[in-house]
Amino acid sequence: MLGRYLQAQATSFLRGLSLRAESEAAGDAPLCAAARRIAGVLHTYGTLTDESWSEPLRGELAWLAATLGREREYTGRLDRLLEALRRLSTGAASPAGAAPSPALGAARAAALLERQLTLARTRAHSATLQALGSARFHALADAIAVLASEVPLTPAAARPAGAVLPPLAATAYTRLTDAAAALPLHRAAHPYNAEAVQAALGAELTSDLQDAPWHQVRVLLRLSRYAAEVPGAGDGGGPRLAEAGALLRRHHEAAESASAVAAAARTPRIAPATAYALGVLHADQRHEVEAARFAFSRLWQPEPAGAGRAEPQPAVPGARTE
Amino acid sequence: MLGRYLQAQATSFLRGLSLRAESEAAGDAPLCAAARRIAGVLHTYGTLTDESWSEPLRGELAWLAATLGREREYTGRLDRLLEALRRLSTGAASPAGAAPSPALGAARAAALLERQLTLARTRAHSATLQALGSARFHALADAIAVLASEVPLTPAAARPAGAVLPPLAATAYTRLTDAAAALPLHRAAHPYNAEAVQAALGAELTSDLQDAPWHQVRVLLRLSRYAAEVPGAGDGGGPRLAEAGALLRRHHEAAESASAVAAAARTPRIAPATAYALGVLHADQRHEVEAARFAFSRLWQPEPAGAGRAEPQPAVPGARTE
Numbered sequence: 001m002l003g004r005y006l007q008a009q010a011t012s013f014l015r016g017l018s019l020r021a022e023s024e025a026a027g028d029a030p031l032c033a034a035a036r037r038i039a040g041v042l043h044t045y046g047t048l049t050d051e052s053w054s055e056p057l058r059g060e061l062a063w064l065a066a067t068l069g070r071e072r073e074y075t076g077r078l079d080r081l082l083e084a085l086r087r088l089s090t091g092a093a094s095p096a097g098a099a100p101s102p103a104l105g106a107a108r109a110a111a112l113l114e115r116q117l118t119l120a121r122t123r124a125h126s127a128t129l130q131a132l133g134s135a136r137f138h139a140l141a142d143a144i145a146v147l148a149s150e151v152p153l154t155p156a157a158a159r160p161a162g163a164v165l166p167p168l169a170a171t172a173y174t175r176l177t178d179a180a181a182a183l184p185l186h187r188a189a190h191p192y193n194a195e196a197v198q199a200a201l202g203a204e205l206t207s208d209l210q211d212a213p214w215h216q217v218r219v220l221l222r223l224s225r226y227a228a229e230v231p232g233a234g235d236g237g238g239p240r241l242a243e244a245g246a247l248l249r250r251h252h253e254a255a256e257s258a259s260a261v262a263a264a265a266r267t268p269r270i271a272p273a274t275a276y277a278l279g280v281l282h283a284d285q286r287h288e289v290e291a292a293r294f295a296f297s298r299l300w301q302p303e304p305a306g307a308g309r310a311e312p313q314p315a316v317p318g319a320r321t322e
Numbered sequence: 323m324l325g326r327y328l329q330a331q332a333t334s335f336l337r338g339l340s341l342r343a344e345s346e347a348a349g350d351a352p353l354c355a356a357a358r359r360i361a362g363v364l365h366t367y368g369t370l371t372d373e374s375w376s377e378p379l380r381g382e383l384a385w386l387a388a389t390l391g392r393e394r395e396y397t398g399r400l401d402r403l404l405e406a407l408r409r410l411s412t413g414a415a416s417p418a419g420a421a422p423s424p425a426l427g428a429a430r431a432a433a434l435l436e437r438q439l440t441l442a443r444t445r446a447h448s449a450t451l452q453a454l455g456s457a458r459f460h461a462l463a464d465a466i467a468v469l470a471s472e473v474p475l476t477p478a479a480a481r482p483a484g485a486v487l488p489p490l491a492a493t494a495y496t497r498l499t500d501a502a503a504a505l506p507l508h509r510a511a512h513p514y515n516a517e518a519v520q521a522a523l524g525a526e527l528t529s530d531l532q533d534a535p536w537h538q539v540r541v542l543l544r545l546s547r548y549a550a551e552v553p554g555a556g557d558g559g560g561p562r563l564a565e566a567g568a569l570l571r572r573h574h575e576a577a578e579s580a581s582a583v584a585a586a587a588r589t590p591r592i593a594p595a596t597a598y599a600l601g602v603l604h605a606d607q608r609h610e611v612e613a614a615r616f617a618f619s620r621l622w623q624p625e626p627a628g629a630g631r632a633e634p635q636p637a638v639p640g641a642r643t644e
Contacts, residue, residue, distance in 0.1 A: 089523040106523040191513035192613035201410040201428040275594035279601020280522045291514035
């Protein structure tokens with residue numbers, strides 16, 4: 001089952017690559033998705049493959065996925081921030097026709113973010129083109145082409161999937177639930193706790209340290225989801241995992257957007273009105289971080305209806321708590 | 323009963339006034355409280371008093387309470403904003419010792435707010451001294467001294483309190499519940515709806531229009547609370563009203579604080595780092611506005627345990643819904 005799954009993903013990778021020759025936009029998504037899945041599944045089920053082969057391959061796939069994903073990330077971030085600025089400037093057009101200073105600041109902040117994130121996207125685009133033309137990428141594509149026809153499995157993988165895969169999937173899932181249980185879920189489940197915005201004016205390190213465990217859970221969630229896609233691996237949590245993953249992607253995107261705003265605010269010689277708008281936007285994105293944590297906490301550790309305080313309910317695969 | 327309540331409040335007013343001669347801080351609070359209560363009760367039970375006497379008296383009491391309250395308001399606002407800036411700069415002292423720019427901005431924003439709100443407080447203090455020395459105030463104090471011994475009631479007030487007061491208190495309460503029912507409670511009860519921050523960069527008019535109905539409910543809540551203090555008026559909602567009132571005072575204070583920050587940001591020639599910190603602080607205070615609305619909505623219109631959506635539950639006096 002693992003072999004067939006990896007072959008299917010390798011085929012999807014190669015199809016994405018040939019699609020990309022016609023349209024970059026159409027090819028990137030399947031290419032990225034296949035690269036992430038192959039790398040993730042090789043991570044979870046590593047002991048079933050020749051590790052001297054899978055270890056370096058995972059590293060190369062991670063490099064490719066990160067490189068390819070960056071351009072779309074910047075596009076999404078700019079869209080997100082411009083949309084937030086629009087939302088924060090509701091009713092900005094005063095009836096008298098005179099643009100008030102905050103609205104002017106919002107317009108300038110939008111222009112500044114557009115300039116900076118478009119530049120970042122252009123650089124990411126060049127980096128992608130350079131990567132895809134490199135010898136490093138050609139070696140990787142060759143390895144994937146081999147994978148599409150032949151997977152270097154260990155003898156252990158010859159045993160029935162139902163005996164071999166579930167224990168490894170369960171290990172990945174335990175790693176996820178342990179990391180999630182270490183999150184400050186109780187605090188996050190309390191609305192308007194103002195924790196995520198706490199360090200908005202502090203050192204960037206403070207928010208990075210605060211966000212990192214959540215980002216780690218996001219990665220572990222993805223690994224569990226991919227692990228569960230392999231037929232025979234067992235029920236990996238189903239729609240609840242997908243929903244939790246979406247919430248932590250939102251968390252990640254809001255945190256990265258807040259950082260981009262903070263970086264824009266460090267631009268020398270910006271007008272005070274622009275800086276003010278960026279400050280409002282930064283706090284807004286940190287509140288989005290908090291909102292995503294709130295939603296995740298409620299999903300992951302639902303409070304019993306009517307009860308004031310929830311005992312931690314460890315989520316186990318198959319035991320849906322919704 | 324109404325007569326005795328008014329006499330007691332008038333006595334408390336006069337005591338506050340003589341207390342004030344020794345200590346301004348100690349006398350202001352009882353003076354203000356008594357002025358607000360006399361004015362409020364005369365509003366609710368106006369038809370039981372000689373209205374040619376009570377109408378102008380209410381106006382004078384409102385003027386005095388507003389004048390006296392302003393100084394404490396500015397003190398509270400400054401404390402609130404400095405505390406918020408401290409919270410937002412958590413971890414700002416980087417280990418390397420170099421103060422990062424956002425922390426510097428927070429320090430400058432604090433200094434600017436301190437300067438502006440201290441100036442406003444000093445002006446409010448002068449205005450209070452001027453008001454208390456004015457002929458207008460002496461006329462008011464004379465009227466209250468008369469009230470302490472004799473209340474100009476109408477013949478209707480001679481009937482038993484239990485027959486006369488409850489219908490008027492109920493009218494005040496209905497005015498409150500109608501106004502509260504017209505608030506966007508359903509939306510506010512949804513955490514992180516981002517409504518209060520929506521116009522953070524828009525025209526000031528937008529947030530004013532959004533906040534006004536909530537402020538109106540705060541005033542009506544106060545009137546209902548005072549009306550219920552008169553013995554024989556019936557149960558005015560008890561601790562629930564007090565709690566709801568505290569939440570809407572928090573709402574009001576956060577909204578006023580956000581406006582003070584926006585005003586500070588319009589100071590000419592401030593540094594971009596200062597403006598950025600003020601922007602973060604403004605959005606933070608608008609989120610406090612949203613948090614207060616959330617808490618009020620949940621208190622006023624509690625969702626049935628376990629249900630997804632609450633039917634509006636009109637609160638009636640005596641029928642506690644906690």
